[in-house]
């Protein structure tokens with residue numbers, strides 16, 4: 139049985155050909171956009187920051203930035219990491235990551251406003267009662283808020299902030315909420331929280347039980363579509379330049 143993730147489903151919706159390369163043929167990624175590379179390093183360092191903070195050992199901002207640079211140097215490979223916006227040096231993105239971390243650190247230090255229940259927390263759940271539609275995901279941080287609400291926190295390092303209407307329909311964090319309800323029950327409210335680090339902003343959203351029922355149904359319908367797909371057409375889109383299979387795809391489908 140295939141276990142689905144939000145990114146697996148989103149890949150199919152965005153471009154079935156990309157889904158085919160990534161999840162059917164399982165072709166290893168040939169390249170990675172530097173924006174995604176920087177986002178991963180920021181996530182790693184914030185994960186580590188909270189691992190220390192929950193033990194009462196809060197690192198200084200300088201130590202956190204030092205660790206970020208160490209992660210960057212450890213992973214950076216200029217043959218694999220691609221810069222789509224030509225003429226922009228890697229240092230531009232490296233510095234952007236530093237600014238994201240500085241903002242977050244200064245805003246939330248000493249990191250005790252809320253209770254951290256988990257960092258990079260894996261959730262596994264099914265969308266149906268029979269267990270046919272299995273899902274998994276990894277939550278950046280699970281939190282108990284001051285009002286007792288269970289919060290799903292997500293860090294974003296890109297510039298784009300969706301309109302509130304879009305966030306109110308966002309699938310990813312709402313699916314994670316479904317996963318957490320199995321663990322924490324329904325006795326308290328839930329909240330979805332996005333940190334737009336580059337823009338220094340935060341957004342929240344809530345889901346009603348009815349919305350979650352509809353989300354389960356809609357997501358199962360997309361999974362049915364994926365499972366019965368007979369072909370995987372190319373669907374060019376605005377993110378093709380960042381697609382890890384662009385060279386292969388454009389050569390195979392000129």
Ligand code: SF4
Pocket residue numbers: 153155156372373374375377378379381382383384387388
């Ligand atoms: S380059 Fe574009 S069209 Fe080709 S697989 Fe990637 S997302 Fe799809």
